[in-house]
Amino acid sequence: MSISPPHSDNQTVILGRETPLKLDCGVTLDAISMAYCTYGTLNADKSNAILICHALTGDQFAASRQPVTGKNGWWEMMIGPGKVLDTDRYFIVCSNVLGGCMGTTGPGDIDPKTSKPYGLNFPIITIGDMVRAQAMLQDHLGIKSWFSVIGGSMGGMQTLQWASAYPERVFSAIPIACAARHSAQNIAFHEVGRQAVMADPNWQGGDYYASDKRPTAGLAVARMAAHVTYLSEAALHRKFGRNLQDRDNLTYGFDADFQVESYLRYQGINFVDRFDANSYLYITRAMDYFDLVEDHGGSLASAFEGTKTRFCIVSFTSDWLFPTSENKEIVHALIAAAANVSFVEVETDKGHDAFLLDTPEMFKTIDGFLQSSAKSRGLIA
Amino acid sequence: MNDPIKFVPKRDIRVDWQLIADMIEPGSRVLDVGCDDGQLLAHLAETKNVEGRGLELSQHGVNICVANGLSVVQGNADTDLVYYPDDSFDYAILSKTLQTTHQPHVVLEQLLRIGRRAIVSFPNFAYWRCRTYLAFQGRMPMTNSLDIPWYETPNIHFCTLTDFTALCEEMDVKIEQSVIVKASGKVMTRSTYGAFANFFGSDCIFMLSKKD
Numbered sequence: 001m002s003i004s005p006p007h008s009d010n011q012t013v014i015l016g017r018e019t020p021l022k023l024d025c026g027v028t029l030d031a032i033s034m035a036y037c038t039y040g041t042l043n044a045d046k047s048n049a050i051l052i053c054h055a056l057t058g059d060q061f062a063a064s065r066q067p068v069t070g071k072n073g074w075w076e077m078m079i080g081p082g083k084v085l086d087t088d089r090y091f092i093v094c095s096n097v098l099g100g101c102m103g104t105t106g107p108g109d110i111d112p113k114t115s116k117p118y119g120l121n122f123p124i125i126t127i128g129d130m131v132r133a134q135a136m137l138q139d140h141l142g143i144k145s146w147f148s149v150i151g152g153s154m155g156g157m158q159t160l161q162w163a164s165a166y167p168e169r170v171f172s173a174i175p176i177a178c179a180a181r182h183s184a185q186n187i188a189f190h191e192v193g194r195q196a197v198m199a200d201p202n203w204q205g206g207d208y209y210a211s212d213k214r215p216t217a218g219l220a221v222a223r224m225a226a227h228v229t230y231l232s233e234a235a236l237h238r239k240f241g242r243n244l245q246d247r248d249n250l251t252y253g254f255d256a257d258f259q260v261e262s263y264l265r266y267q268g269i270n271f272v273d274r275f276d277a278n279s280y281l282y283i284t285r286a287m288d289y290f291d292l293v294e295d296h297g298g299s300l301a302s303a304f305e306g307t308k309t310r311f312c313i314v315s316f317t318s319d320w321l322f323p324t325s326e327n328k329e330i331v332h333a334l335i336a337a338a339a340n341v342s343f344v345e346v347e348t349d350k351g352h353d354a355f356l357l358d359t360p361e362m363f364k365t366i367d368g369f370l371q372s373s374a375k376s377r378g379l380i381a
Numbered sequence: 382m383n384d385p386i387k388f389v390p391k392r393d394i395r396v397d398w399q400l401i402a403d404m405i406e407p408g409s410r411v412l413d414v415g416c417d418d419g420q421l422l423a424h425l426a427e428t429k430n431v432e433g434r435g436l437e438l439s440q441h442g443v444n445i446c447v448a449n450g451l452s453v454v455q456g457n458a459d460t461d462l463v464y465y466p467d468d469s470f471d472y473a474i475l476s477k478t479l480q481t482t483h484q485p486h487v488v489l490e491q492l493l494r495i496g497r498r499a500i501v502s503f504p505n506f507a508y509w510r511c512r513t514y515l516a517f518q519g520r521m522p523m524t525n526s527l528d529i530p531w532y533e534t535p536n537i538h539f540c541t542l543t544d545f546t547a548l549c550e551e552m553d554v555k556i557e558q559s560v561i562v563k564a565s566g567k568v569m570t571r572s573t574y575g576a577f578a579n580f581f582g583s584d585c586i587f588m589l590s591k592k593d
Contacts, residue, residue, distance in 0.1 A: 310452070312447065313454075328456075331454050331456075332461070332464040335454070335464040335465055336464050336465070336466060338466055338469050340434070340452050341434075341452060341454060342446075342447045342451070342452050342453055342454060343443070343447075343453075343454035343455055343456075344440075344443055344444055344447050344455065345440055345443075345455055346444075347440065361444060364444070364448040365444060365447045365448055367448065368447055368448035368449055368450045369447055369450065371450055372449075372450025372451075375450070
């Protein structure tokens with residue numbers, strides 16, 4: 001391991017002062033804050049920059065300590081000197097999405113019109129809006145084209161949106177465990193989560209910022225339900241089985257008798273400390289609205305027509321949230337668009353979350369793809 | 382991961398791969414259907430500077446290919462060729478895979494739709510060793526190149542050299558080149574050896590195109 005290359009902890013920039021951000025819903029945001037972290041060094045011709053798009057509940061702290069939880073970055077396994085996203089070679093950028101709650105403008109921020117937090121007055125945002133905002137950051141950084149855009153789950157959706165909306169700004173794209181449109185089942189799960197938040201009396205119609213109460217119970221339930229969808233039956237069985245939590249017998253009550261219950265409660269409780277309930281509503285909605293097929297007249301291939309971007313799609317065998325079949329739809333569309341595409345389905349029982357975990361086959365796949373892309377970009381001989 | 386994953390080519394490139402490479406114009410666009418671990422694609426990229434793509438059924442093969450920087454997708458020759466646009470490649474290669482497909486004639490049609498030319502290699506079931514094995518032992522032939530027992534082999538549609546040329550005729554496909562290989566690796570041509578080729582040849586390589 002070499003000495004850590006420069007890495008900037010959280011920075012925030014105001015974007016869109018001159019050219020405001022026009023949202024898909026018709027509203028214009030005059031100026032937005034965008035919080036981001038960078039790792040590594042941008043080279044002289046600014047050709048080595050990689051954008052990481054985070055997932056629903058992720059943030060910009062991909063490889064740095066999360067300030068609220070104090071935990072390591074969510075993708076430290078991927079990012080660092082000598083790792084797949086090699087900070088000795090690449091300049092890595094990860095920004096908090098529009099609508100988020102870690103520094104980029106979202107429903108918890110002050111609405112300049114009312115001088116109070118937006119709450120539900122925040123406009124509905126889309127994956128397209130998130131990417132448009134990221135493109136403003138790209139301009140701000142003076143980067144003409146990303147060497148690569150990479151992300152899993154909602155990050156994969158953003159990656160697809162990037163490649164479709166800004167093909168000339170994306171040299172290579174790595175959408176992981178995602179889909180070109182959110183399925184009915186996934187919308188259904190999101191609706192369960194949103195209803196859990198809204199059913200919490202502390203939610204107060206989304207206007208809870210001034211009070212000392214937060215809809216933590218509702219948000220925790222939303223997180224618990226969602227968390228199950230990130231795992232797999234096999235992984236749950238392997239991890240917990242029917243094991244009891246710190247006890248030898250059933251209690252004949254509603255305590256967390258089972259380890260799996262205790263684990264989910266822990267996931268829920270921890271989540272509410274670092275995540276804003278309204279952000280959760282807005283970002284899940286953005287995912288639900290994502291439909292690259294519909295956006296292109298029913299033909300996904302036309303979303304990528306004439307693209308020069310190189311693609312590497314990765315899916316996981318046990319992912320039932322974004323199953324291989326949905327990832328393959330993207331692959332088939334790219335093939336039909338005569339794009340340069342690789343596709344690997346990684347065998348794992350870890351479910352959708354596999355992209356966040358130690359998944360060597362995924363590391364090898366992305367490493368090989370990035371190295372061959374780096375060669376063709378002239379970043380390595 | 383500082384060290385790039387090194388591609389280690391096998392010491393001797395498979396005879397049919399060398400012969401396939403000889404048929405290919407440098408710098409062309411090539412789709413290798415059933416590309417296995419990508420050795421042929423890597424060979425073609427290195428020696429012919431082709432822009433290569435691959436389709437491979439086995440996950441293991443695909444993972445090796447992509448980890449080595451080749452553009453390969455996981456998929457099935459029988460079902461996934463329909464996604465490729467017409468004439469999107471100069472060559473569509475099917476090396477020793479035809480006999481593993483469910484509908485070889487449909488696969489051939491697809492290859493000729495996708496590629497301006499199709500290059501197909503397959504083992505000749507009328508090779509004399511197969512014939513004598515079946516005739517005298519009364520069992521499904523096993524030879525050096527067909528070394529997997531019948532219950533495990535992926536080969537479900539064997540054909541002979543003569544069967545294949547008959548199919549080409551039936552499908553109105555033009556045979557641009559054909560190379561017949563003996564088990565020794567020596568090459569015969571159909572024009573010189575005629576029917577003997579179907580007896581002595583263990584492997585066949587055809588370059589096909591659509592008739593105008």
